[in-house]
Amino acid sequence: MNEPCKQHYVAGDDRRTAIAAATRTLIAEHGFEGLRMREIAERIGINIATLHYHVPSKAALVELLAQSLRDEFMAQHAANPRDALSPRQLLALEIDEFEQTVLTNPGLHIVYRELMNRAARDETVRTIISPLSQFWHNQITRILEAGRADGSFRADLDPQAGASIVIGSLIQYSRECHNKEVDFAPLRAELLRCVSTPGDPRPDERKTA
Amino acid sequence: MNEPCKQHYVAGDDRRTAIAAATRTLIAEHGFEGLRMREIAERIGINIATLHYHVPSKAALVELLAQSLRDEFMAQHAANPRDALSPRQLLALEIDEFEQTVLTNPGLHIVYRELMNRAARDETVRTIISPLSQFWHNQITRILEAGRADGSFRADLDPQAGASIVIGSLIQYSRECHNKEVDFAPLRAELLRCVSTPGDPRPDERKTA
DNA sequence: ATTAAAATCAATCAAGTGATTGATTGATGA
DNA sequence: TCATCAATCAATCACTTGATTGATTTTAAT
Structure with missing residues (x-):
């Protein structure tokens, strides 16, 4: 059987691009007040800590967006x-x-x-x-x-x-x-x-x- | 000395008006994502439970607004x-x-x-x-x-x-x-x-x- | 005066919520 | 080969936040 597809280790810039894209999608769905760091991480299949590794804070996330x-x-x-x-x-x-x-x-x-x-x-x-x-x-x-x-x-x-x-x-x-x-x-x-x-x-x- | 002005027991309709006004002010200041039930209550000087007595939920608050x-x-x-x-x-x-x-x-x-x-x-x-x-x-x-x-x-x-x-x-x-x-x-x-x-x-x- | 309804609050709960820690894993160049 | 570093994750912290409970106080009608 196939191992569950491990997408490990993506280059930082690509991650940040994916994070920005997911953030857009989520804001379009639930607005700014419904934007959750966890949901972004979940959407692109990474851990919440990994998200904070690439984007240190929510303010930085908004800036990236x-x-x-x-x-x-x-x-x-x-x-x-x-x-x-x-x-x-x-x-x-x-x-x-x-x-x-x-x-x-x-x-x-x-x-x-x-x-x-x-x-x-x-x-x-x-x-x-x-x-x-x-x-x-x-x-x-x-x-x-x-x-x-x-x-x-x-x-x-x-x-x-x-x-x-x-x-x-x-x-x-x-x-x-x-x-x-x-x-x-x-x-x-x-x-x-x-x-x-x-x-x-x-x-x-x-x-x- | 004066007792700290107790504004106890205001009629329900007046309370709801005050709640709507405070809600507007707070949204204008911090946006929808920064709207907190506690801050509304604090702004008009009532307990959080009293706020929920007049406006049962946040969804109802948005409707009132x-x-x-x-x-x-x-x-x-x-x-x-x-x-x-x-x-x-x-x-x-x-x-x-x-x-x-x-x-x-x-x-x-x-x-x-x-x-x-x-x-x-x-x-x-x-x-x-x-x-x-x-x-x-x-x-x-x-x-x-x-x-x-x-x-x-x-x-x-x-x-x-x-x-x-x-x-x-x-x-x-x-x-x-x-x-x-x-x-x-x-x-x-x-x-x-x-x-x-x-x-x-x-x-x-x-x-x- | 009695009493039922309306209005209020202190205390608390359960579910988040952003952020951190410390360790692990894979890539990369010397 | 091996040392270094970027990338990742499980677990957890400290705090927030909407909502509830149960008791208390004021108002108003009888």
Whole structure:
């Protein structure tokens, strides 16, 4: 008979990756207040002491989680080429990438929303998540500025406020699809109408699926 | 000398109100995962057993909290008269009321965001918070429909998506003012521009402060 | 005044809960 | 081969935490 599969001795970095993944899953399931060190260890099949060997404390775990989230968002954003795209196409791409992430990995955004709330009162989380949010906000702001400059977006558009509107709308939509199917198309179309110059000839902005 | 002020024997309803208030404060401070029955009791100066007499379990406490939040939002909304207001004025009023609440009672929205997250995985919270969110969403949707009908808002405005945009933007803004001063005016102006008919003569929509 | 119900508290329980200790096991380079 | 170190685990500690028990005190109705 086979011995019970001993997965002993995994390299530290891989362990930490697995720990971050399990932490995400558990937070998505039970929220921050339901996050237990023991359950993380159990989920990846290691002893609680081994978990504390790799991640010395729960605070360090939260830090690891925040970093893991930041890394994934950054990688996601760097995946698509952005050269030679019009501002309108860039904005559409941002929306499509968000929808893609929500549908592909819904737990990611559950954890992101949880971390944003926690950032309001947790210094450590804030220093990691806040730059991420600001990067996103700047990204959208610059797209809106460019579109205003080339005339495709409204001349009286406020890029800063517009970015808050776009981001807030996307997060709101991601919240609404807790389990039911949510169609991003109406939001996508409405957001593009909101910022576009009225009466502008609208080129086909269909998704590049 | 005075005896240490014994606040013994308060009516049950008043106690439950005080418990709900203390619960809000504590969640705003330490989040859901930092909510402790003992700390609630301590905050209002009663024994832990007395707390359990009025609120039998932590689940019941969360339910009480959700109801308290719903009641306050509804009361807030009923405070301002809405007769004889144009759709544009109604939308502006919604935004102003939100800003007012955020500035007056910031903890309220911290708890609201926390409850919305929890609603995604907690049936009890969802059944209380979900109708509240839908009421708000319907309110905005109807305003946008009315504005589209009377020509003050864009003819191609999608009221449903527009409501998600308005609400999402407001919540996003409330998140951004975790402690720093945040000016709602730019968002307010941009939201009104987003939905308005282009080139429309814009009457003075200043706040009725 | 009597009495039943409501409200309160001190003490305690059982199940966690993050963290530590001390020893063991496997990999790796000299 | 052997010494070193990263990785692992069983056992346990000290403390937390939601909840309960049983008695006591105040309120309110008769």
